[in-house]
Amino acid sequence: MKIYLEQNSGNPATPYTANIEITTASIDLNTKFKVPISQRVNGKTKYSGNICGFAVEGDHPDVVVSLIEKLILQLVNMARLPTYVFIARRSRKMFPVYTVEDQVFATTPGGPIFKHVELAKVREYLADYLNTTGQLGVPGKSEKLHVRGVHRETLALIRPIFYLKKRPLSATDDEFWAPVFTSRDGYSIYTYAASGRREVDIDNGYEVFWLRNQVAQALVADKRMSQNHDLRPDRLLPEYWER
Structure with missing residues (x-):
């Protein structure tokens, strides 16, 4: 694993970024992450970073980098970082x-x-x-x-914008429930379903319906759902439409 600090000029709240490149131990091989290093002054200056919701803190940015490396190695499981x-x-x-x-x-x-x-x-x-x-x-x-999802660049936790949900229709049926997130560039929304990432471009609100249909078709093809319309958006709050 390679980690080096990059200074963020003009940003006192996050004066550094930890640039991380995983070179071994994970299928995220050669993936580059950029983790913000925050600074807090409360009598004594402290620096902190956050990996998948787990925080590390130290008196110096180099200490935080060392802790980040150890934390990432602990989080890698089955050669993967958490989804x-x-x-x-x-x-x-x-x-x-x-x-x-x-x-x-x-x-x-x-x-x-x-x-x-x-x-x-x-x-x-x-x-x-x-x-x-x-x-x-x-x-x-x-x-x-x-x-919560994991941002694929900063490794920060991200809140779902809504969910796709199917309630079980019989005693032998399983509930399907998948959180939906905004992509890193903000131009699409995505979820994981039926062995893959399902993603559609943002389209004036219609993306909710396009993604629902794409996931429903995948679940029907995978024999995990019988009817396309058994899947519905859930917790789609007004804030999403008011962006």
Whole structure:
């Protein structure tokens, strides 16, 4: 792994960028990431970086770079960096989620790995396990896991703009649930479904329908859904249309 600092002139809040190139250990080979290094002055100057929601901090930018390298190596699993991160807000815990072909994996520290073709089922299995073992929630009240994506350049967490959702129609049917994100350049929206990234250009709001249809067709072809119209946008809030 190669990491070098680049100074950001005229930006006191993030005076440095850690330029990262992974050369081994990951399928993200030769992918270049640019992680902002923030500066905080509160009696003593501190520098910090954030990788997939996990923060590192040090007294000097070089210390942060060293911590970032160690953190990335810890996060690489099955030769991959996380695609998503599940967040338990109340417990302030995070759980990396990986995709390998058509399988989604969630890991637990020193515990089992949960996998399924559907992100929704992995979240269900993981949440049940964590609440049952007392790692989340309080007696009599379970805690929900929230999903965030991972920005493919800065490695920061990104909030979904909406979801594509299919409710199970029978006891043997699985729920499909996929978060949708804005692309890095802001010109398209995308999600991961049926073993691939599904992406459409932004088109005055019609992109929601184009992406829904593209994902629905992929799920029908993969025999994971029977009818195109079983899939719907969910949590599509007014803020998206008011951009």
